[in-house]
Amino acid sequence: MELADLLTPGAIRVCNAVxxxxxxxxxxxxxxxxxxxIDDSLAIDALQERESLGPTGVGRGVALPHARIDGIERVKGVFIRLDRPLDYGSVDRAPVDLVLALFAPREAGVEHLKALALVSRTLRDPAICAKLRANDDPDKLFAILCEHPETKAA
Structure with a gap:
């Protein structure tokens, strides 16, 4: 599994004023x-349900919200870079500006865990995060996320 299996160029955005x-x-x-x-109302409900179990802000400005949703066939991802960091309730209390959300089939087990491990490993890399923060072109962000060897699951 690679990040390119989870993301598409259309799944990358830069958002202002969130x-x-x-x-x-x-x-x-x-x-x-x-x-x-993916049905947006189902996605919002599933993200909020998962977040109610505990914050998905993993530290150093990164959040990895994830949810299981009926009706999708495989794990899919969405990446948003925020122009202004957002108070997210992260484990280190730092505001978040890099968000990679995963949506998995309700019955996905190992595939969901592999995808979470992959995105976590990728966004723990300070060099990748620095490049993401320095760019606001969605195509460049997609390339950064998908070009590194860290973006492949074991």
Whole structure:
């Protein structure tokens, strides 16, 4: 599995003036609808349900929200870079500006866990995060996410 298996160029956005987690989830869901034909209301509900179990902000400005949704066949991802960091309730209390959301079939087990490990490993790399923060072109962001050896699952 590679990030290119989870993302498409249309699943990458740069968002301005996102002021709440609720608005961020709406933007993630809208992007998932446009890029992967995932029902946006199901996506929002699933993201909020998962977030109620504990924050998905993993630290250093990165959040990895994820949800299981009925009706999709494989794990799909959406990436948003925020122009202004958002208070997300992350484990390190740092605001978030890099968000990679995963949407998995309800019954996905190992595939979902591999995808989470892959995106976590990728966005733990300070060099990749620095490049993502330095670019605002969605095509360049897609290339950055998909070009590194870290973006392949074991």
């Amino acid at each position: 002021k709440s987690k609720k608005r961020l989830f709406q933007d993630l869901a809208e992007t998932a609808r446009q890029a992967h034909q």
